[in-house]
Amino acid sequence: MSQIPSLDIRRFDSDRDAFVAELGAAYREWGFCGISGHGISPALIDGAYEAFKAFFALPEATKRKYHVPGSGGARGYTPFGIETAKDSKYADLKEFYHVGRELPAGSKYAVVMPPNLWPEEVPSFKHYAYELYEALDALGSRVLSALALHIGLSADYFADKTNNGNSILRPIHYPPITADNIPNVRAGAHEDINFITLLVGASAAGLEVKSQKGDWVPFTSEADTIVVNIGDMLQRLSNHVYPSTTHRVVNPPGEAARKPRYSTPYFLHPNPDFLIETLPGCISADNPNRYPTPITSHEYLMERLREIKLV
Template sequence: MQVVDYKAENAGQQFVESLHQTGFGVLINHPIKQEVVESIYRNWYQFFMSEEKHNFAFDPQKQDGFFSSEISETAKGHKQKDIKEYYHVYPWGRIPESLKQEILDYYNLASELAGELLDWVEKYSPVEVAKLYSEPLSNMIKNTPNTLLRVLHYPPLAGDEELGAIRAAAHEDINLLTILPAANEPGLQVQNKDGSWMDVPSDFGNLIINIGDMLQEASGGYFPSTSHRVINPEGTDASKSRISLPLFLHPRSEVVLSERHTQHSYLMERLRELGVI
């Protein structure tokens, strides 16, 4: 997995090659400022520590709002729920007033960068792969209501967790690309082709990008949606919270991904598998 300098001349080519080889890419010197991310982590940590979060309980129809650890996801093929709680941020959704401006500014900034990264992916896709895209990749996310920013809180481990449960069991993402600033604690791992697990460089300031199932589908498998997980911390780290901020880039509902699927049909299939609808 390459760490690519966003400002380097051949950044796009290096980045897309890393995505093709591993399903992951790591950017440094990118436009998302570390102090912005740190401020979001601090402010949302306070929110997760407060009782206010229960006033924003998730809407099963719209899928916005606060998801408690009791209703957290169970990864496909796993029995134990992940040890996490989270909040789904959509520009049209409910957001606590005191947190709204900062998180929506971040949503817009990260979405803009994501559009540029999709242009890189298209530019450096082999001709026969680029022919498969039903429209320009960055166009697929224009005016989309579906892109999701998830603010995740992995609480400190109490020692009474269900046997076999981890912070996020091995899974693939559903969307086109996921944009993730390095979390405030390590733990993210990606699976290699030989089945072994590799730590994703989690230096603060790194921006981690991975392929989701929808881009794998749209590229005929050229870009692999790679399995990844968040493992439990050990020793003194077990007493620390972990905050994470993935932006899941989703096309508009009607966008054609392949002969088999639109964005909407693919999303519904996967959400049913996850047990969240």
């Protein structure tokens, strides 16, 4: 494959074996794939983006009402210039908001998954954000079902391992870049922490994916295509059968840099107490177990949040 493919997920129902084979091949090579035919309505996506833009347009002091210092940005607002890609000298040029799972009363996961914060200044924010959260959660579960089948597991293998996952919807605002020759980029080269990431409706070009040859490949999807990539937790679980690919968001040239950029990734996580232990079917003589010591997904998450300066 000379470029990152896009596949219609409706084929998971109509042409399952071929779809699973093609999807698995795409992820083995790229760690990325575009997913179309997902059924998430443009009205929901557009409404969510309008609500997110309205929040980011609020005065800085108002936005900071929803910032919780010391929380690692688990819920609510994280101001501009805090998150820093691992091993990068410079903070990313972005601000963002985190929406998490709404837990039932008495959930054992409440100790590590705090309640959501909803900005009262933008009444539509809660409705659109959580409806989009649930839609992307359901789509992510379908993608995981196909990936499970590709490596010889049952289609429902991940169902009870992600049903209470510490998954995050992250509306991001990359403000206009008003200075030339700055060392920072909008998002430095990194890999995601979670199982899979679903990126919906990026408003401008800028996403680049590092190929296995080491080249940076731009990936701007069609308007109705959601970009889905592998994160480090699934790479670890699958013993690198599914690679977590380095990617970045570069600053556009010229006048395009003077425009803001918005994007909304959904980071699908396993349940906090899920033990990331290498799948036996992904261990072989040619691919020995790289991770003989298992770790819970919450412990792994906290390790990584420290690395990117969120905690």
